[in-house]
Amino acid sequence: MAIREINNSHPQSYAIRRKTLDRVMNNTGRVIGNFLIEYWALMITCALGILVFAALSVPFLSYFGLDGISKRIFFALHLVCAQIPSHSFYIFGHQLGMCERNFSIYTAMFIGSLIFVLSNKRIPGIPWWAWMLMILPMAIDGTTQMFGLRESTWELRVITGTLFGLANVWFALPLIQKTILESLPAQSLNGKAPH
């Protein structure tokens, strides 16, 4: 009799546990999803800001004698930049963590995404052809230099890199936000109309 009771109650307790787990998973997923929908642009901005700040911190840390930290940051930044000395800026005689072109790209992307976040993600995006036009100068400058056809200058690296960085965030971030808003159910918009 006791055995029959246990056998009968097992499927019920399993079902309850399963429902509870489903509810927890759903709620967790919803919280993470809502967080990402709300703060995705801020997270990108923070990541870019950390990169720019890290690159800038290298010469200052070296100047103040903190070579151990400076060296670690410098070599970590090699993951995103070739760090060619002759193509780099120097502060206090110490090389920045990124070359001129990459520093311009990431700084422009950081500033662009910061403006986008501060505008409450309302800045409209540029069309694809404008994006192409803005990245073309860097493509030409970088490619011709890479194949040894000519040598670029720091001014050209900065200008073309800045255009490239701005174009990327100005094209991609509003597009991501538009896609998110269009894919959300109407009641989730909280009165926000899609752009």
Added chain:
Amino acid sequence: MTKSQDQRAFEVVFYTKAGCHLCEEAQDMLEDIAALTTYKLTEIDIRSDPVIFEKYRYRIPVIIVNNDTIVEGRIDFKDLARAFHLR
């Protein structure tokens, strides 16, 4: 040129500066090379001479092997080894 002749001939000039992270990396590579072959090293701090400083300030680390092969900037070990005829 045989390996023993190479070893006798290697004269290395290493332009560097304190606080240069790439120079420290290049120094480590030179130590690795020292385990494979012998060479005479002359290390020059570019701040010791204004002319040398102006010439190399945006290029260091610069390694000149036998006064003809120059390896500089972000140095790849393969390039350095090739300069010592090791690869």
